[in-house]
Amino acid sequence: MGKLPSLGEFEVIVLMAVLHVGDEAFGSAIRDDLEARSGRPASRGAVYITLDRLEEKGLLRSTLRDGTSARGLRPRRYFTLTPDGTAALRSSLTLVARMHRGLEGALGKLA
Amino acid sequence: MGKLPSLGEFEVIVLMAVLHVGDEAFGSAIRDDLEARSGRPASRGAVYITLDRLEEKGLLRSTLRDGTSARGLRPRRYFTLTPDGTAALRSSLTLVARMHRGLEGALGKLA
DNA sequence: GCTCTCCGTCTACATTGTAGGCCCTATGGG
DNA sequence: CCCATAGGGCCTACAATGTAGACGGAGAGC
Numbered sequence: 001m002g003k004l005p006s007l008g009e010f011e012v013i014v015l016m017a018v019l020h021v022g023d024e025a026f027g028s029a030i031r032d033d034l035e036a037r038s039g040r041p042a043s044r045g046a047v048y049i050t051l052d053r054l055e056e057k058g059l060l061r062s063t064l065r066d067g068t069s070a071r072g073l074r075p076r077r078y079f080t081l082t083p084d085g086t087a088a089l090r091s092s093l094t095l096v097a098r099m100h101r102g103l104e105g106a107l108g109k110l111a
Numbered sequence: 112m113g114k115l116p117s118l119g120e121f122e123v124i125v126l127m128a129v130l131h132v133g134d135e136a137f138g139s140a141i142r143d144d145l146e147a148r149s150g151r152p153a154s155r156g157a158v159y160i161t162l163d164r165l166e167e168k169g170l171l172r173s174t175l176r177d178g179t180s181a182r183g184l185r186p187r188r189y190f191t192l193t194p195d196g197t198a199a200l201r202s203s204l205t206l207v208a209r210m211h212r213g214l215e216g217a218l219g220k221l222a
Numbered sequence: 223g224c225t226c227t228c229c230g231t232c233t234a235c236a237t238t239g240t241a242g243g244c245c246c247t248a249t250g251g252g
Numbered sequence: 253c254c255c256a257t258a259g260g261g262c263c264t265a266c267a268a269t270g271t272a273g274a275c276g277g278a279g280a281g282c
Contacts (some may be wrong), residue, residue: 006151008238008269009120009203016210019217027260038206040117048261053238074247076260086218092120093211094147094221099127100204106130107197107234110205119269138229157271159230163267185278187229188248 007092013038014050015089018060018079026076027051033037052066059085118203124149124166125161126200129190131185137187138162162190170196 007015017034018025031047034040054060060083066077081089100107114133118126128145129136142158164172172193175186192200211218 005237006197007120007151007208009123010239012120013210015176019214020210034210037210039209043241045242045262045263049263052262070262074194090221091206093218095151095225095280096120096123096204096207097221098150099124099131099145099148102131103127107201107204110127110201110208116268117239121270155230156232156270156273160232161270163231185229 001061005024005037005059005088007059007088010042010046011054012089012092013052014054015059015085018081019089023078025079054085055079058082059062114167116170116199118170120197121153121157122161122165123200123203125158125165126170126192126196130200134189136190162194165196166190170199171195 013034014030016077017037020037021029021033025047027044030046030051031042034042034047051060051062055062059082060079062077062079063076066075123131124145125141128141131148132140132144138155138159141162142153145153145158162173166173170219173188173192174191175189177186187192190218
């Protein structure tokens with residue numbers, strides 16, 4: 001099977017947010033997690049289109065399931081990483097980690 | 112000196128390569144370091160234009176100095192990170208590190 | 223002079239990043 | 253009923269980044 005596409009930074013972050021959220025990973029939850037953890041705003045459009053693109057690349061899979069929240073059981077679109085998604089994420093993070101090695105002095109501790 | 116621009120992944124890698132190379136950081140040396148460390152090919156054009164864009168954003172500074180290699184003392188364009196460059200790099204790495212926290216289980220050790 | 227290697231620039235196009243608006247479906251008051 | 257509101261998702265459009273390859277000049281060595 002083909003090579004893993006290389007990811008942009010936002011894509012990486014979105015993938016990580018999906019992992020964090022876990023079972024309840026639908027659009028808004030992902031966005032909320034991402035903003036909370038990274039401290040950086042992300043518009044809804046940005047998140048959704050990135051999710052779409054990741055799914056097209058086969059790194060995410062989405063399924064419609066009924067929601068579980070108190071109000072509105074309308075179905076939501078839940079996302080999960082595919083094996084390729086996990087692999088691509090790992091490889092992206094690894095690359096950065098490799099480049100980072102040896103720069104601890106120059107960069108200090110990352111908060 | 113407004114806010115720091117947010118960096119793309121390749122930009123981050125290039126900045127780290129510049130740090131690694133240190134005093135002798137001109138185009139080809141940067142490219143070589145980057146390819147060696149990351150194991151990923153990068154065309155000359157890609158590297159140079161990224162260096163240019165980083166300089167435009169004030170994250171790198173370049174100066175022409177005479178080369179030191181055995182052959183050809185023609186001047187080369189050497190790059191260094193500005194304080195903003197270091198800050199932007201740190202903040203980019205920090206963001207990813209923050210998102211990574213808690214995913215060690217899902218992702219395993221990064222080689 | 224001619225060719226080769228080194229270094230840098232330029233053009234051009236693909237992929238990602240980012241914001242914002244549109245739209246639908248429920249719900250809950252008036 | 254009808255309207256306002258909220259939650260979710262989709263679409264468009266445009267800016268910024270990523271990426272490759274061709275072009276060009278300036279010494280080195282023949």
